[in-house]
Amino acid sequence: MKIGSKELSQDIIIIGAGIIGLSIAYHLLQRDPKLSITVLEKDTLLGLGSTGKCTGGINYQFRSPQLRRLSLLSREFFQTFDSVFNAPSWYKEKGYLMLVSEEELWDQLQRAAEQAVAEGIPVKIFSRQELIENFPYLHREGFGGGSLCAWDAYADPYAVQAELYSAVRRKGAEVFFDREVTKLIKNGDTIQGVEIKGEEISCGLVVNAAGPYAAHVAAMAGISLPVQPYRRQVYVCTNPKDVPKANPTIVDLASGFYMHQEASGKTVLLGGTDRETWPGLADMVDKSAAEKFFLAAMDTIPSVINVKWLRTYTGICEQTPDFHPILGYAPGLSGLFLANGFSGHGFMHAPAAGQIAADLILTGSTELIDVELFHPQRFFGNIQEPFLML
Numbered sequence: 001m002k003i004g005s006k007e008l009s010q011d012i013i014i015i016g017a018g019i020i021g022l023s024i025a026y027h028l029l030q031r032d033p034k035l036s037i038t039v040l041e042k043d044t045l046l047g048l049g050s051t052g053k054c055t056g057g058i059n060y061q062f063r064s065p066q067l068r069r070l071s072l073l074s075r076e077f078f079q080t081f082d083s084v085f086n087a088p089s090w091y092k093e094k095g096y097l098m099l100v101s102e103e104e105l106w107d108q109l110q111r112a113a114e115q116a117v118a119e120g121i122p123v124k125i126f127s128r129q130e131l132i133e134n135f136p137y138l139h140r141e142g143f144g145g146g147s148l149c150a151w152d153a154y155a156d157p158y159a160v161q162a163e164l165y166s167a168v169r170r171k172g173a174e175v176f177f178d179r180e181v182t183k184l185i186k187n188g189d190t191i192q193g194v195e196i197k198g199e200e201i202s203c204g205l206v207v208n209a210a211g212p213y214a215a216h217v218a219a220m221a222g223i224s225l226p227v228q229p230y231r232r233q234v235y236v237c238t239n240p241k242d243v244p245k246a247n248p249t250i251v252d253l254a255s256g257f258y259m260h261q262e263a264s265g266k267t268v269l270l271g272g273t274d275r276e277t278w279p280g281l282a283d284m285v286d287k288s289a290a291e292k293f294f295l296a297a298m299d300t301i302p303s304v305i306n307v308k309w310l311r312t313y314t315g316i317c318e319q320t321p322d323f324h325p326i327l328g329y330a331p332g333l334s335g336l337f338l339a340n341g342f343s344g345h346g347f348m349h350a351p352a353a354g355q356i357a358a359d360l361i362l363t364g365s366t367e368l369i370d371v372e373l374f375h376p377q378r379f380f381g382n383i384q385e386p387f388l389m390l
């Protein structure tokens with residue numbers, strides 16, 4: 001599709017039609033339907049980026065209060081999605097069981113649970129004995145305790161992304177595929193537009209929502225953004241025989257291992273022990289990692305030894321050094337807004353990111369959260385307050 005003359009000057013251009021770019025477009029248009037917004041996507045189809053590879057997990061059990069707040073701000077969106085969009089997101093509150101073996105992590109888990117409960121989030125602590133009684137398929141010697149949050153949930157990332165895509169188009173935004181932004185047009189300290197395929201589009205504001213490519217896009221404005229892409233490998237397997245249907249997602253906080261059971265109860269997604277991979281955008285499957293992975297998986301759920309390994313895929317996660325997202329205007333520039341680095345939580349936090357970005361773009365401030373904590377400036381020598389880790 002040729003970009004028509006109507007789009008050659010826009011209020012806002014969003015780079016990236018992933019869940020973050022579409023959520024920002026959606027929340028902006030909810031607030032101001034008159035805005036002219038164009039979303040430019042380099043891929044030829046929806047859902048080829050990180051969002052399409054996402055497991056769809058939604059959780060509240062962060063040690064960081066800022067991340068819990070993002071989950072809380074996103075809750076209503078997921079709960080009301082089916083009626084608002086008149087389409088299923090397959091949202092289901094199935095719980096996450098977080099497991100710990102080390103004393104230090106156990107202390108942190110209990111502290112986070114206490115804080116979450118004080119915020120109204122229903123987190124229940126499980127002693128080692130309670131784990132053995134309630135989850136007999138877990139490695140008996142493996143864990144000192146755990147916590148379960150009944151609000152932790154699943155929704156289908158592609159279903160949510162596709163409905164947001166339709167909704168923003170209904171609200172008047174243009175979304176173009178096969179349109180890679182190759183240059184940001186800069187005049188002094190102001191970003192005034194983008195270039196795609198040799199064509200310039202001017203605008204009042206560019207939003208960088210390029211997911212794993214965020215640093216690449218920021219570099220076009222001369223900014224060195226500390227968002228690094230990491231490959232994550234997912235093993236699709238048959239459900240371990242002793243794990244019941246409608247099981248919570250299991251996460252071993254020390255190793256990063258997780259098991260997400262799919263809705264049918266027949267298959268599971270296993271992953272998460274590949275934290276040591278190096279940054280890069282290559283997303284080829286590395287089958288040589290499988291042996292080490294399955295051995296580690298059996299440390300959590302011994303019956304994984306008998307599952308049938310059906311297939312493997314990879315996706316790219318975009319990570320900041322403190323595992324917290326970047327939301328705010330690019331330091332030292334006007335006309336460029338950054339919504340990047342969701343560090344493995346971009347799906348569950350996309351509704352909050354959209355609301356916060358809309359507030360900041362339309363009014364210059366937000367009362368939803370202390371947004372200074374997400375400001376990119378924290379990586380440029382002006383850290384206001386240290387983050388608690390995940």
Ligand SMILES: Cc1cc2nc3c(=O)[nH]c(=O)nc-3n(C[C@H](O)[C@H](O)[C@H](O)COP(=O)(O)OP(=O)(O)OC[C@H]3O[C@@H](n4cnc5c(N)ncnc54)[C@H](O)[C@@H]3O)c2cc1C
Nearest residue numbers: 016018019020042049050051057181211315345346347348
């Ligand atoms: C295996 C895996 C499991 C995950 N599980 C979860 C989970 O359970 N829960 C959760 O919350 N999160 C999860 N995540 C993380 C989540 O998927 C991401 O945080 C989220 O999808 C990021 O959304 P995004 O819109 O920023 O990125 P994307 O979906 O990647 O969208 C960015 C888009 O920008 C486009 N783009 C890039 N550069 C340009 C350019 N120059 N011009 C035009 N377009 C461009 C890309 O093509 C892409 O489509 C997981 C990630 C992976 C890989």
